[in-house]
Structures are given as structure tokens and as C-alpha cells.
Amino acid sequence: MTPIRIRLREIRDEKDLSQQALADLAGVRQATISDLESGNAQGVKFETLERIARALGVEPGDLIERVPALRASRKAK
Numbered sequence: 001m002t003p004i005r006i007r008l009r010e011i012r013d014e015k016d017l018s019q020q021a022l023a024d025l026a027g028v029r030q031a032t033i034s035d036l037e038s039g040n041a042q043g044v045k046f047e048t049l050e051r052i053a054r055a056l057g058v059e060p061g062d063l064i065e066r067v068p069a070l071r072a073s074r075k076a077k
Contacts, residue, residue, distance in 0.1 A: 003066070003067040003069070004064050004065060004066055004067060005039070005064075005065050005067050006036045006037070006041075006044070006049075006063055006064060006065075007062070007063055007064070007065050008033065008036050008037050008052065008063060009037040011056055011058060011062070011063065012033075012037075012056065015056055015057070017056075019033040019034055019037070022052065022055055022056070025055035026048075026051040026052045026054070026055035027051055028048060028051060028052065032048065033052070036052075046060070049063055049064075
């Protein structure tokens with residue numbers, strides 16, 4: 001499986017939005033935003049990513065970044 005990360009915090013910060021403001025715009029819970037940003041989410045529905053992306057004015061794919069294997073293996077240690 002290819003390691004990925006959600007680039008939510010940096011995009012949200014660029015838009016100068018709080019977690020709560022983004023959650024309100026996207027129609028999701030603030031805890032969902034927090035879990036995605038902290039890496040605590042066990043998974044995420046594509047519909048949720050679409051709603052968040054739409055609220056941020058970006059494409060869903062802009063929220064996803066592939067983590068290079070070397071970086072991923074360091075985090076596993």
C-alpha cells in the first residue's frame with residue numbers, strides 16, 4: 001500500500017480558516033477535521049474529502065499527498 005497523508009492543515013492555514021470554520025463550511029464535525037489533520041483518522045470517505053475540498057476551493061486530489069517510502073519507513077520506527 002502506498003503511504004499517503006492528507007494535506008489539510010497547510011491548505012486550511014493558507015485559507016486562514018479555523019478547524020471549526022472549515023467544518024461549518026464543509027458540513028462535517030470539527031472532530032473530523034482534527035482527526036484528519038492529526039493522522040488519527042482510521043479512514044475517510046471520498047464524499048467527506050469532496051466536501052472539505054469544495055469548502056477550501058480545491059480539488060479533492062489536492063488534499064492527498066503520497067509519502068515517499070523513506071519518509072514512511074522512518075515514521076514507522
